[in-house]
Amino acid sequence: xxxxxxxxxxxxxxxxxxxxxxxxxxxxxxxxxxxxxxxxxxxxxxxxxxxxxxxxxxxxxxxxxxxxxxxxxxxxxxxxxxxxxxxxxxxxxxxxxxxxxxxxxxxxxxxxxx
Amino acid sequence: xxxxxxxxxxxxxxxxxxxxxxxxxxxxxxxxxxxxxxxxxxxxxxxxxxxxxxxxxxxxxxxxxxxxxxxxxxxxxxxxxxxxxxxxxxxxxxxxxxxxxxxxxxxxxxxxxx
Numbered sequence: 001x002x003x004x005x006x007x008x009x010x011x012x013x014x015x016x017x018x019x020x021x022x023x024x025x026x027x028x029x030x031x032x033x034x035x036x037x038x039x040x041x042x043x044x045x046x047x048x049x050x051x052x053x054x055x056x057x058x059x060x061x062x063x064x065x066x067x068x069x070x071x072x073x074x075x076x077x078x079x080x081x082x083x084x085x086x087x088x089x090x091x092x093x094x095x096x097x098x099x100x101x102x103x104x105x106x107x108x109x110x111x112x113x114x
Numbered sequence: 115x116x117x118x119x120x121x122x123x124x125x126x127x128x129x130x131x132x133x134x135x136x137x138x139x140x141x142x143x144x145x146x147x148x149x150x151x152x153x154x155x156x157x158x159x160x161x162x163x164x165x166x167x168x169x170x171x172x173x174x175x176x177x178x179x180x181x182x183x184x185x186x187x188x189x190x191x192x193x194x195x196x197x198x199x200x201x202x203x204x205x206x207x208x209x210x211x212x213x214x215x216x217x218x219x220x221x222x223x224x225x226x227x228x
Contacts (some may be wrong), residue, residue: 105156
């Protein structure tokens, strides 16, 4: 049963600390997306990759956030330094193809920055 | 601002009744998708309708698309308590060149009472 996995599922950290979230997309999928979900803003696209190349990271605060795909089986999202306003659920999703078809979401990482 | 906006924000019905949720969007689209999210979980793709389609069915789901009004509706027939979830519409938008990204609305929270 192919699915997107994310680690950790929960993270509590203190302001100023580095946070790294990891995602394993579904094998064979060539697009990977990072979203952030909060009650106030809803679901926001932070960045996405196609064939491991970053295509759009305009939704990501560049000064503290970075997203990478070291290889086809791993995507990472880092926040350094973290701030309380970064508290949210971060979702990774993967998909297939050049056009935007169905996206498969992971279970999310719930981040709390104190 | 959000490309897609769902209406209503919340809907409460009795089991067996039909539930209708609406989505309005601003710019031209290639396709529109509906997703479901159970509390504490990732989003799950329900159905995709392309801009040249007017209606699509999948089981108890019926989606319509009116591109002249820039709106879509999701109908769930014979609802069940297990349909309780948040429902999101997502539209694709050009993010530069040939790159597109999905933009999600803030969702409709559907509660189906047993």
